[in-house]
Amino acid sequence: MTETGQKQTFETWLDLHKGLLFKIVRVYAFTPMDRDDLFQEILIQVWRSVPSFRHECSVTTWLYRIALNTAIRWVTRERKHTRSESLDDRHHLLLDSKVEVDELLTWLYEEISRLDEIDRSITLLLLDGFSYKEMATILGISESNVGVKINRIKKQLIVRSKTQHHHGI
Known part of the structure; x- marks a missing residue:
């Protein structure tokens, strides 16, 4: 080339x-x-x-x-x-931002960032509509492992959302 x-x-x-x-x-x-x-x-x-x-x-x-x-x-x-x-490094957080922030999206990104590297990757791929087979190929793991991880991630996010909802977030 x-x-x-x-x-x-x-x-x-x-x-x-x-x-x-x-x-x-x-x-x-x-x-x-x-x-x-x-x-x-x-x-x-x-x-x-x-x-x-x-x-x-x-x-x-x-x-x-x-x-x-x-x-x-x-x-x-x-x-x-x-x-x-x-x-x-945090100065940008102190500025009065005129941009409206979607609180749910911000929460989701924060929660995704708390996951380990592989789970973060799987979550992004899932949100972008990749199949289990495509995710397995990209990450070098089995399709069944992808499925197990997705189920665990979903359960984890549901628990966290309920916990935070009860705390007024």
């Missing part, structure tokens, strides 16, 4: 699928700076992967696999270099 072909493919993929990349970033990184870092890391990995794409799966499946694996590696690496959050 020529560099021009690689660039065109990369730009097309980014135009069509940046929403799914942003979604993964939002679930795995929590500060604006970390989100920028993770997004850049994912873009680098997508760029590197373009020449090795063999059309054995859909582009969406391919990008999910790359983005999720990159995010999981990034989280593991970041845990080793945990830095305390400064006030600057």
Whole structure:
């Protein structure tokens, strides 16, 4: 593949699928700076992967696999270099935001972020309508394992929603 072909493919993929990349970033990184870092890391990995794409799966499946694996590696690496959050990292929370926030969606993203890396990945894939078979392929686990994990995640989220509902959230 020529560099021009690689660039065109990369730009097309980014135009069509940046929403799914942003979604993964939002679930795995929590500060604006970390989100920028993770997004850049994912873009680098997508760029590197373009020449090795063999059309054995859909582009969406391919990008999910790359983005999720990159995010999981990034989280593991970041845990080793945990830095305390400064006030600057949280400054955006203090600003009076004019954007209306969907409280349920915010709650869901927060709950997803509390899951372990694999469960986060499964939840995102489920929300995007992937089949158990596609999820198993992306994550490298069996379809039955995907089903078991989804059932556990659903039960966990139901319990948490009832607990928080009783506390007025």
